[in-house]
Amino acid sequence: MTVDPYGDERLVELYDEDNRPGADHEYFLKLADGATKVIDFGCGTGLLTRAFVQPGRVVLGVDPSATMLNYARRQPGAEDVTWIDGDAGAVLPAGDADLVVSSGNTMMHITTDDFPWVLEALAAALRPGGVLSFESRNPAARAWEQWGPEATYSERDTPAGHLKEWMEVTEVGNGLVVFDAHNVFEDGVDTVYTTTLYFRTVDELRAGLEKAGFGDVEVYGGWHEQQLTDDSRLFVVRATKP
Structure with a gap:
């Protein structure tokens, strides 16, 4: 995982505005029905x-970005969450969580070498019958082809001033995509965040989960449990610890 992909407080404050709750949140919240302990891995803000x-439920938020977590801790209701600064190695193998979720591109930030032990760490946090769920982009959809400067350039006014932003892909190959996110405020400084995403096929996801000890692996083509097709933009993954 990237150590701190959002080191600029100005950008962190825009993150929730740019990532409003939608069908993804509805899906994860529904999965949590009846859960007494939930871990949000890669919780961000x-x-x-x-x-x-909710009353009687233990909620943990885990993220390697200190900037993100500092922002999260200042938000209304933050006192009801246990915030953990770190990666999967900071998740205790307590074996008592009902649900572990990982939203956004969190699981795609994890390198090929780290993916196996991260899944094992998340499995160790779950009770028998507990569920891990996350999303991952379908490599066949080739989303990165739409991430060029012309397609992504925008300007907007923010509480921190006028912002120009765009993306630029710098490397593609073997399931790996690297891109630079450019952010220029009125001071003229181009704050560039380089992100590496690992695009995995359904077979690779299934194999990794099964090797980590998960069973009953289900992969859908969307947040409403649509049937998976070659054209599915998104994989919604759900796996159960036996």
């Missing part, structure tokens, strides 16, 4: 994490 909070 904690928008989804805080939505899990």
Whole structure:
């Protein structure tokens, strides 16, 4: 995982605005029905994490970005969440969580070498019968082809001032896509965040989950459990610890 993909407080404050709750949040919250302990792995600003909070439920938010977590801790309801600064190695193998979720591109940030042990760490946090669910982009949809400067350039006014932003893909190959996100505020400084995403096929996801000890692996083509097709833009993955 990237150590701190959002090191600029100005960008963190825009994150929730750019990633409003939608069908993804509805899906994860429905999975949490009846759960007494939920772990949000890669929680970011904690928008989804805080939505899990209800009486009698333990909620943990885990993220390697100190900037993100500092913002999350200042939000309404943050006191009802246990925030953990770190990667999967910081998730205790307590074996008592009912649900682990990972939203956005979190699982795609994980390198090929790290993917097996991360899945094992998440499995160790779950009770028998507990569920892991996350999303991953379908490599066949080739989303990165739409991430060029011309397609992604925009300008907007923000609380921190006028912002120009765009994306530029710098490397593609063997399931790996690297891109630079450019962010230019009125001071003229181009703050560039380089992101590496690992696009995995359904077979690769299934194999990794099964090797980590998961069973009953289901992969859907969308948040409403649509049937998976070659044209599915998104994989919605759900796996159960036996």
